[in-house]
Amino acid sequence: MGRRAKNKQGPPESLEPKGGSSTSKPGKRKPENDPRSDGRPSKRSKDGGSKSAAKPTASKNSSDVKKKRPVSNDDSASGWEDVEDDSVHDGKLELLDSDDEFDLESDGLHQGPIQELALGSDDEELPVALGRTKKSKQLGRPSKIIPTGSDDSNSDDGSDDSDGPITMANMEARSRALDAKAFEEAEADLAEAQEQDAGDDENLDMDGEEDQNGDAEAEPFRLLTKEELEEEAANGGPDVHLVQRRIRECIRILGKFKKLAEKGRSRSEYISQLLADIVSYYGYNAFLAEKLFQLFPPAEAVEFFEANEVPRPVTIRTNTLRTRRRDLAQALINRGVNLEPIGKWTNVGLQVFESSVPIGATPEYLAGHYMLQAASSFLPVIALSPQPNERILDMASAPGGKTTHMAALMQNTGVVFANDANKARTKSLTANVHRLGCKNVVVCSYDGREFPKVMGGFDRVLLDAPCSGTGVISKDSSVKLNKSDRDFTLLSHLQKQLILCAIDSVSPESKTGGYVVYSTCSVTVDENEAVVDYALRKRPNIRLVDTDLEFGREGYTQYRGKVFNSNLKLTRRFYPHVHNMDGFYVAKFKVEKRQKPATVAEAADEAQDVVMGNPGAQEVQEGNAFDSDEDKPYLEEAKRRRIKAKGLRPPPRTVTANA
Numbered sequence: 001m002g003r004r005a006k007n008k009q010g011p012p013e014s015l016e017p018k019g020g021s022s023t024s025k026p027g028k029r030k031p032e033n034d035p036r037s038d039g040r041p042s043k044r045s046k047d048g049g050s051k052s053a054a055k056p057t058a059s060k061n062s063s064d065v066k067k068k069r070p071v072s073n074d075d076s077a078s079g080w081e082d083v084e085d086d087s088v089h090d091g092k093l094e095l096l097d098s099d100d101e102f103d104l105e106s107d108g109l110h111q112g113p114i115q116e117l118a119l120g121s122d123d124e125e126l127p128v129a130l131g132r133t134k135k136s137k138q139l140g141r142p143s144k145i146i147p148t149g150s151d152d153s154n155s156d157d158g159s160d161d162s163d164g165p166i167t168m169a170n171m172e173a174r175s176r177a178l179d180a181k182a183f184e185e186a187e188a189d190l191a192e193a194q195e196q197d198a199g200d201d202e203n204l205d206m207d208g209e210e211d212q213n214g215d216a217e218a219e220p221f222r223l224l225t226k227e228e229l230e231e232e233a234a235n236g237g238p239d240v241h242l243v244q245r246r247i248r249e250c251i252r253i254l255g256k257f258k259k260l261a262e263k264g265r266s267r268s269e270y271i272s273q274l275l276a277d278i279v280s281y282y283g284y285n286a287f288l289a290e291k292l293f294q295l296f297p298p299a300e301a302v303e304f305f306e307a308n309e310v311p312r313p314v315t316i317r318t319n320t321l322r323t324r325r326r327d328l329a330q331a332l333i334n335r336g337v338n339l340e341p342i343g344k345w346t347n348v349g350l351q352v353f354e355s356s357v358p359i360g361a362t363p364e365y366l367a368g369h370y371m372l373q374a375a376s377s378f379l380p381v382i383a384l385s386p387q388p389n390e391r392i393l394d395m396a397s398a399p400g401g402k403t404t405h406m407a408a409l410m411q412n413t414g415v416v417f418a419n420d421a422n423k424a425r426t427k428s429l430t431a432n433v434h435r436l437g438c439k440n441v442v443v444c445s446y447d448g449r450e451f452p453k454v455m456g457g458f459d460r461v462l463l464d465a466p467c468s469g470t471g472v473i474s475k476d477s478s479v480k481l482n483k484s485d486r487d488f489t490l491l492s493h494l495q496k497q498l499i500l501c502a503i504d505s506v507s508p509e510s511k512t513g514g515y516v517v518y519s520t521c522s523v524t525v526d527e528n529e530a531v532v533d534y535a536l537r538k539r540p541n542i543r544l545v546d547t548d549l550e551f552g553r554e555g556y557t558q559y560r561g562k563v564f565n566s567n568l569k570l571t572r573r574f575y576p577h578v579h580n581m582d583g584f585y586v587a588k589f590k591v592e593k594r595q596k597p598a599t600v601a602e603a604a605d606e607a608q609d610v611v612m613g614n615p616g617a618q619e620v621q622e623g624n625a626f627d628s629d630e631d632k633p634y635l636e637e638a639k640r641r642r643i644k645a646k647g648l649r650p651p652p653r654t655v656t657a658n659a
């Protein structure tokens with residue numbers, strides 16, 4: 001485990017978005033032995049584990065709840081989720097669910113004083129001053145989820161954030177004001193950082209070294225030689241302060257390489273040193289550290305790694321089949337929960353700041369009024385936008401966060417087929433469906449690659465794919481060490497197989513829909529853009545459409561020499577250090593009437609492509625890749641080629657009537 005990870009910072013640090021860079025600066029972190037970090041209770045378990053101690057067992061309570069009329073579609077969503085059941089081992093791969101995993105005990109949500117939710121007093125009441133930048137006024141409090149550019153910072157709603165209690169009437173306005181304020185602060189921080197940078201430049205002499213006033217660390221920085229590094233390793237590795245400084249210096253130099261780099265040293269030498277230090281400081285395996293590092297410019301990469309050390313805000317989703325958000329908020333406020341609406345982009349989400357009761361065992365929770373659910377997992381459902389009376393497939397659905405959200409948006413009409421290949425996980429899915437009062441959900445357990453053979457003709461399909469979980473490292477730090485190149489290859493193949501099946505399960509004739517949403521809680525390109533690009537190449541009858549999500553970065557259209565379909569920019573990426581959410585990816589397709597594969601060779605290639613890396617899926621895939629009867633000769637040919645390629649004798653060709 002890395003030095004940084006071992007000394008995991010307790011309370012969540014504010015990560016305010018400011019156009020792609022957070023306020024955190026590696027150089028401004030306090031060292032582990034800083035007295036300020038001593039004795040602070042960690043809000044997360046040390047291993048980053050996140051299993052709920054509070055199990056909602058009394059599902060019968062849900063039947064005691066007075067039913068309220070479902071509110072408008074707009075305001076509807078549902079939620080109850082088994083907070084225990086987040087990751088499974090499917091074969092050799094650990095498949096992560098991004099939705100839940102709140103460590104209710106260790107997040108300390110049942111600690112702290114009962115609050116009257118007076119906004120002005122929050123800052124004073126919270127005892128812990130976090131590693132915020134100087135100008136922040138939200139010390140000690142998990143920062144709000146403020147999607148970049150999504151919130152209206154000029155909102156003229158008459159709200160202010162002077163002292164005074166929050167009421168149901170002013171809650172949303174107050175939240176917007178807070179968002180606006182935080183956004184302004186983020187901009188001020190950015191300006192400050194730029195000023196600081198300019199100051200740093202002035203302090204540099206002609207050799208690019210800082211003078212005495214520029215840095216307390218008087219020794220000018222230089223990269224160690226190979227021999228010095230070996231000696232350092234032989235002596236038990238570098239001191240943590242040294243690693244911190246090296247990270248900081250390497251980032252600084254890489255940012256102005258020509259001006260600051262040591263003569264004779266290449267960029268790649270600085271990057272190698274930086275990567276080595278990231279590996280040791282944050283505790284990643286070298287392969288994954290590099291894979292994630294490559295996604296960003298060096299300084300931003302470190303912000304990403306830093307953000308993975310800090311828990312994301314705790315959020316809940318109102319189950320509008322049972323209650324309304326304002327009623328739920330009032331009920332929880334009465335119990336001593338300090339909360340606010342998440343942001344303008346969702347009208348069912350609440351962010352919980354602190355609570356004097358266990359948030360996973362309140363009567364409201366047990367009665368199915370809300371689901372503990374990560375904010376990021378609202379996004380694919382918002383993008384899919386299921387409509388009442390539609391027929392929907394949730395291809396990989398357990399434990400049901402998104403299924404139940406969709407059921408609520410459909411106001412318990414139509415039908416949601418909630419499938420998951422892992423039978424054990426369908427138990428928690430079923431439990432959630434019952435607790436939340438979803439009456440339009442059918443639970444089933446097939447390998448997703450068996451669709452549409454088992455069932456097709458859906459109006460919309462959600463594929464929240466099994467993935468590596470590189471977006472949720474703050475919840476499951478084991479990802480840092482247990483992912484290898486092979487895992488990404490296998491996952492990417494599985495995702496490619498599943499996405500074609502998801503597409504083929506949609507009815508292009510649907511009057512209301514004809515959409516597929518593909519999502520993962522991973523940030524790697526292999527599992528996201530590469531999968532979507534593959535689907536676009538293999539299915540000419542689909543096109544990418546806008547996700548209609550108000551924020552998120554554009555998907556890559558090129559990455560490390562690979563060029564993807566230019567419409568990949570319509571897909572959306574979400575990052576912990578930018579959006580204060582789990583890392584997430586969302587793509588939305590419209591499915592049109594399909595055309596036949598152009599040539600025999602193309603068809604054979606496709607069949608081969610699809611089954612590559614997963615011989616067990618062969619039969620299923622062949623069934624799904626084409627319209628079986630018409631494509632039989634192509635499939636047979638592909639099969640013969642595969643058998644031949646293995647050095648075996650293929651069976652004789654079937655003679656068809658037309659042959």
Ligand SMILES: C[S@@+](CC[C@H](N)C(=O)[O-])C[C@H]1O[C@@H](n2cnc3c(N)ncnc32)[C@H](O)[C@@H]1O
Nearest residue numbers: 097396397398399400401402421422448464466
């Ligand atoms: C990211 S989780 C889904 C989370 C879920 N959508 C939610 O919101 O609660 C991925 C799921 O894919 C399931 N899975 C893995 N391989 C699958 C396959 N071949 N077919 C269908 N489901 C699969 C796993 O069991 C896991 O529950």
